[in-house]
Amino acid sequence: MHYQEILPYASLLPYLDCYWSxxxxxxxxxxxxxxxxxICADIIINVGEDVQVSNNKNYLLRHGEIYLxxxxxxxxxxxxxxxxxxxxxxxxxxxMSSLLNIFxxxxxxxxxxxxxSVFNLSALSTRxxxxxxxxxxxxxxxxxxxxxxxRYNYIIGTILDYNGNIPIHKLAHDHCISExxxxxxFQSHLGVTAKEICNIVRFQHAFKQIKNRTHESLLDIAYTSxxxxxxxxxxxxxxxxxxxxxxx
Numbered sequence: 001m002h003y004q005e006i007l008p009y010a011s012l013l014p015y016l017d018c019y020w021s022x023x024x025x026x027x028x029x030x031x032x033x034x035x036x037x038x039i040c041a042d043i044i045i046n047v048g049e050d051v052q053v054s055n056n057k058n059y060l061l062r063h064g065e066i067y068l069x070x071x072x073x074x075x076x077x078x079x080x081x082x083x084x085x086x087x088x089x090x091x092x093x094x095x096m097s098s099l100l101n102i103f104x105x106x107x108x109x110x111x112x113x114x115x116x117s118v119f120n121l122s123a124l125s126t127r128x129x130x131x132x133x134x135x136x137x138x139x140x141x142x143x144x145x146x147x148x149x150x151r152y153n154y155i156i157g158t159i160l161d162y163n164g165n166i167p168i169h170k171l172a173h174d175h176c177i178s179e180x181x182x183x184x185x186f187q188s189h190l191g192v193t194a195k196e197i198c199n200i201v202r203f204q205h206a207f208k209q210i211k212n213r214t215h216e217s218l219l220d221i222a223y224t225s226x227x228x229x230x231x232x233x234x235x236x237x238x239x240x241x242x243x244x245x246x247x248x
Contacts, residue, residue: 001031001080009137014149015095016140019133022078023048023085031080036207036241037072037200039156040090041104041190043114044069048085053078059111061086066114070107071192073200075242089136093197094152097189099143104191151175152189156197164202165226168194202226203240206233210248218245 002023008016017040022033044067051061055076061067071093078086096102155175159166171194172182186194206225213221222233237245 001028001033006133009141011144012099012137012140014153015092015099015144015147017090017092017095019136020088020090021086022080022088024080024082026082028080028082028084033078033080034242035072035076035078036204037074038204039071039093039190039197039200041071041093041096041107042069042091043067043089043096044111045087046085047087049081049083051078051080051084051086053111055109057110061111067111068102068107068114070104070110071190071197073108073192073196073240075240087136089140092153093156094149094189098147098149098152099140103188105188106191108191159194159198159201163205163226164198164200166198168198171198199236200240203236207237207241207248210237210245221245 003020004022005018005020007013007018024031044061046061046063046065046067048063050063053059053061053076055072055074091099096104155171158171158174168182169179172179175182177185182194186192186197190197202225206221206227209216209221209225210218218233219230222228222230225233227233227236234244237243237248241248
């Protein structure tokens with residue numbers, strides 16, 4: 001399996017986290033690749049063989065089709081067979097709504113074919129030899145219409161700065177929005193609550209600490225990550241990764 005991440009044009013950085021690709025060779029053995037939630041949403045172009053994906057449901061990503069994945073709140077497994085080749089566009093929170101006018105309300109943990117009316121790649125071929133990151137950069141850069149995402153990115157930046165450990169009422173107050181408006185904003189643009197985004201950011205912080213730990217105990221990581229105790233940490237790790245901390 002070969003996995004690669006590529007940064008977009010500088011003008012697209014307020015909207016995109018990166019482009020990514022995952023591919024396997026001819027006659028490669030079947031493998032399962034697990035992805036955990038990261039507060040981003042993706043558009044996926046399948047230029048290889050059909051691919052099966054499962055979270056709470058099973059999906060088939062067909063060759064030559066383009067798919068929209070909503071914000072993830074649970075882990076996701078992809079079965080990689082020979083000649084798999086997926087190209088992804090990973091959007092920052094609020095990036096998809098701001099750049100492409102695609103709002104994710106009701107789309108959490110779902111995968112659906114992208115509507116051609118809102119994501120039209122007719123100028124690009126979905127044949128493996130012709131889709132390029134450069135062509136995606138040019139297409140997406142052409143969609144920039146002076147959208148101002150700085151305020152949204154500032155909100156997400158605050159959540160990241162606190163590693164998700166910030167009360168929603170304080171977050172809303174600090175950004176001069178009522179708590180009710182704040183929740184509507186997240187539900188409309190991201191399809192999940194602001195609390196869920198904070199929980200995922202906190203999980204990601206703990207998840208990385210657990211995977212990279214040397215001498216720290218799980219209780220220490222729980223406290224430094226904002227969990228009440230070892231049990232609270234374990235429940236969140238299992239919810240989002242499908243495994244207990246001891247198996248990471």
